[in-house]
Amino acid sequence: QQQVKQSPQSLIVQKGGISIINCAYENTAFDYFPWYQQFPGKGPALLIAIRPDVSEKKEGRFTISFNKSAKQFSLHIMDSQPGDSATYFCAASDYGQNFVFGPGTRLSVLP
Amino acid sequence: NAGVMQNPRHLVRRRGQEARLRCSPVKGHSHVYWYRQLPEEGLKFMVYLQKENIIDESGMPKERFSAEFPKEGPSILRIQQVVRGDSAAYFCASSQEQGGSTDTQYFGPGTRLTVL
Numbered sequence: 001q002q003q004v005k006q007s008p009q010s011l012i013v014q015k016g017g018i019s020i021i022n023c024a025y026e027n028t029a030f031d032y033f034p035w036y037q038q039f040p041g042k043g044p045a046l047l048i049a050i051r052p053d054v055s056e057k058k059e060g061r062f063t064i065s066f067n068k069s070a071k072q073f074s075l076h077i078m079d080s081q082p083g084d085s086a087t088y089f090c091a092a093s094d095y096g097q098n099f100v101f102g103p104g105t106r107l108s109v110l111p
Numbered sequence: 112n113a114g115v116m117q118n119p120r121h122l123v124r125r126r127g128q129e130a131r132l133r134c135s136p137v138k139g140h141s142h143v144y145w146y147r148q149l150p151e152e153g154l155k156f157m158v159y160l161q162k163e164n165i166i167d168e169s170g171m172p173k174e175r176f177s178a179e180f181p182k183e184g185p186s187i188l189r190i191q192q193v194v195r196g197d198s199a200a201y202f203c204a205s206s207q208e209q210g211g212s213t214d215t216q217y218f219g220p221g222t223r224l225t226v227l
Contacts, residue, residue, distance in 0.1 A: 034215065043115075043202050043218035044154065089153060098167075099144065099216060103153040 004092050006102030013109050019077040021105045023090035026071065030092040030100075035064065035075050038087045038104075047088070048075070080109045113138065115205050115219035123225045124193050132188040132222045136205030143186040144204045144216060145178060154202065160186060193226045200224075 005024045013019045023033075034049035050057045050064040050073065057064045063076040077084055090102040116135040124130050136143050141162050146154040156170040160180035171178065175193075180186040190197055200223050204216035 036218075043220045045218065046215060049215065099156065099159075101146075101154045101156075 004090060004100045004102040006090050006105060008105060010106040013080045013107065015080065015082060015109055015111050017080050019080045019084065019107055020074060021088055022072065022074045023102050024072045025092050027094065029094040031095060032093040033066065033073050034091050036089045036091065038089065044089060082109045082111050085109050115203055115217050117203050117219035117222050119222060120220060121223050123227065125227050126194055127192050130190040130193050130224055132201050134186040134203030134219060137217055140205035140207055142206040143180050145188050146202045146204065148200045148202060195226045198224055198226045
């Protein structure tokens with residue numbers, strides 16, 4: 001019940017395309033859903049996050065869509081750039097106590 | 112405004128030696144988390160600490176691994192009698208006091224442990 005599922009495992013997108021990564025959870029106590037971006041050899045960095053009281057949050061080219069009833073959320077990267085090539089992790093937390101990460105999606109954006 | 116600091120960045124140990132990994136959280140943060148990441152894999156939670164207290168160590172192996180976060184100084188992840196399977200990247204993250212946003216975790220650059 002603590003698991004967060006993430007797909008796809010890897011994703012290849014052409015420059016300018018839309019990258020979509022999906023996550024699903026079971027624990028209805030989760031109330032915070034961040035996305036992290038990790039470049040090789042670096043630590044994960046917070047990209048964008050959402051709480052379940054809204055269905056969408058947009059920051060620049062990055063958008064989180066949240067479906068509370070389906071217990072799913074997704075990250076959309078518009079106008080994908082080669083510099084976006086990284087591993088993306090979704091995560092879920094309940095009041096900061098339990099913090100669970102998805103297994104990650106390796107994104108490659110081709111020039 | 113310094114972020115999470117970890118040292119050393121790279122650590123090489125021979126089997127049977129001890130590894131000590133240090134983490135200084137963001138200034139003002141009193142919650143520290145340790146994660147392990149194997150190559151090409153996700154982050155695995157190990158332990159969650161507040162100052163002088165272990166809150167959740169459900170992800171920590173029962174033997175050889177210990178963690179502390181003293182009143183003064185950095186958090187320490189200690190691995191005794193290391194084995195080759197301990198080779199991984201170990202990340203520390205911190206979050207704010209209760210009443211602030213304890214949900215947002217900020218990660219350090221990691222310590223890459225190699226056991227020969």
